[in-house]
Amino acid sequence: MSSRSATAVKRRVVAGVLILLSLVLITVYFREPAGGGLHGAQSAGATVLRPFEVASERVARPFRDAYGWFAGLIHAKSENARLREQVDRLTLLATQNATAAQQLADLKRQLHYVDSNEFPQDYEPVTTYVVSRPPSEFQQQVGIAAGSSRGIRLDDAVVTADGLVGKVSQVAHSTAQVTLLTDPNLKVSALDVNTQAIGLVGHGEGLGTLTLDRVQKSQVLKPGDPIVTQGWKYGPISSIYPPNIQIGYVNGASQSEVDLYWQAQVTPRVHFDSLRTVIVLVKKDRNLP
Amino acid sequence: MRLSLVEPAKAAALVFVAAILQVTIFSQIDILGGYPDVVLLTLMGIAFLRGSIYGAAAGFFAGLIVDTANLATLGVSSLLLTVAGYWIGRYGETTGRDRAHAPFVSVAVATILVQLGALILHYMLGDTVSAQRVLVDALPPKVALNLLLTLPVYALTRRLLALAAAPERATEVRLLG
Numbered sequence: 319m320s321s322r323s324a325t326a327v328k329r330r331v332v333a334g335v336l337i338l339l340s341l342v343l344i345t346v347y348f349r350e351p352a353g354g355g356l357h358g359a360q361s362a363g364a365t366v367l368r369p370f371e372v373a374s375e376r377v378a379r380p381f382r383d384a385y386g387w388f389a390g391l392i393h394a395k396s397e398n399a400r401l402r403e404q405v406d407r408l409t410l411l412a413t414q415n416a417t418a419a420q421q422l423a424d425l426k427r428q429l430h431y432v433d434s435n436e437f438p439q440d441y442e443p444v445t446t447y448v449v450s451r452p453p454s455e456f457q458q459q460v461g462i463a464a465g466s467s468r469g470i471r472l473d474d475a476v477v478t479a480d481g482l483v484g485k486v487s488q489v490a491h492s493t494a495q496v497t498l499l500t501d502p503n504l505k506v507s508a509l510d511v512n513t514q515a516i517g518l519v520g521h522g523e524g525l526g527t528l529t530l531d532r533v534q535k536s537q538v539l540k541p542g543d544p545i546v547t548q549g550w551k552y553g554p555i556s557s558i559y560p561p562n563i564q565i566g567y568v569n570g571a572s573q574s575e576v577d578l579y580w581q582a583q584v585t586p587r588v589h590f591d592s593l594r595t596v597i598v599l600v601k602k603d604r605n606l607p
Numbered sequence: 608m609r610l611s612l613v614e615p616a617k618a619a620a621l622v623f624v625a626a627i628l629q630v631t632i633f634s635q636i637d638i639l640g641g642y643p644d645v646v647l648l649t650l651m652g653i654a655f656l657r658g659s660i661y662g663a664a665a666g667f668f669a670g671l672i673v674d675t676a677n678l679a680t681l682g683v684s685s686l687l688l689t690v691a692g693y694w695i696g697r698y699g700e701t702t703g704r705d706r707a708h709a710p711f712v713s714v715a716v717a718t719i720l721v722q723l724g725a726l727i728l729h730y731m732l733g734d735t736v737s738a739q740r741v742l743v744d745a746l747p748p749k750v751a752l753n754l755l756l757t758l759p760v761y762a763l764t765r766r767l768l769a770l771a772a773a774p775e776r777a778t779e780v781r782l783l784g
Binding site: 342 | 693
């Protein structure tokens with residue numbers, strides 16, 4: 319065999335083997351359970367890679383902060399006026415809420431009301447930072463720098479100070495994957511705080527947008543209404559999300575004669591494209607529903 | 608023997624750094640709905656300068672790191688980047704290596720094909736994907752950003768690989784005329 323054809327054969331064999339290996343990896347990974355060998359190896363690999371990701375994130379952070387600082391200056395004046403107005407309004411609301419909360423606690427005590435897990439007192443917050451971002455338009459997951467060693471388990475709810483981020487979808491020893499609320503496969507039972515309308519929040523058509531679906535037409539939705547997690551409980555099963563975590567507010571709603579439900583757009587409170595720190599809500603007592 | 612180990616080690620280090628930077632930094636640079644893919648750009652540089660075998664191997668390795676770091680389905684990125692690396696390497700070996708526009712052409716074509724391939728692959732795996740979002744919203748800015756970064760990344764890759772050894776020459780294609 320001439321050296322020319324030998325090189326060609328070698329080239330094709332290498333490419334063929336690597337493609338075959340990729341297909342085998344996809345097949346095995348796709349078919350095996352979450353605790354399978356490949357998942358375990360990936361988990362170990364992710365743990366090894368984490369220090370590099372953390373270092374890279376730390377190097378990039380000052381530059382990102384500087385950019386954010388200058389970008390923030392552009393809108394600072396108009397934002398300041400808007401926030402002052404908001405502070406006045408929220409101060410009034412906070413006073414009213416404090417009174418209502420006190421009344422609620424008294425009533426619950428008097429009625430011996432049996433409640434589900436409450437947020438945040440029944441949860442141990444694990445605050446961690448985001449080490450990796452969605453690598454492509456196909457994925458709506460981020461990697462976080464805490465895993466099973468910190469008590470994090472599959473399906474734990476993830477929040478920020480602004481509201482619900484998503485849920486833990488994969489856990490390794492010292493890292494975990496969080497599926498964002500903008501992922502097409504994630505739905506959250508939600509509640510309109512003002513009208514008590516119940517529906518399912520899922521991804522929207524645009525980037526970083528959400529929709530509220532399955533809200534019956536007999537219920538009322540109004541633009542500006544805050545949407546929170548419903549946190550339902552039905553017999554022994556319950557929602558993985560505690561109730562009353564903020565999700566967003568209704569941006570608009572529409573219906574047609576053929577639709578059974580409202581179609582509402584929800585503007586999320588969380589900025590999914592600039593997540594840096596998240597809080598994983600770890601149940602204090604795993605035995606509780 | 609020593610040289611033959613240094614070259615793959617350099618390429619592996621380059622791919623590793625590019626993958627980590629992609630996962631932690633470049634994935635969140637959102638400009639008009641898209642972001643640059645430095646893994647693909649680095650892969651282009653390596654495959655272009657070192658040939659199809661290097662390209663395929665570097666693509667497989669890069670995909671493995673990206674999928675591992677993101678806890679994504681193992682093998683998906685490897686498959687796409689292996690094919691991309693192999694194709695860019697062949698393009699460099701046969702026609703494009705000496706042409707100034709070749710890196711840009713290969714980056715544009717590879718970006719589009721990888722995006723299309725990823726769309727098909729994710730659809731086959733049962734993921735919910737929006738063709739409009741992937742092909743209409745994200746692809747044009749991604750191609751533009753990748754083209755903008757082609758020259759600096761290619762120059763950097765070329766410098767780091769240092770061209771110590773002569774690149775593989777064309778072995779199969781005979782130019783006529």
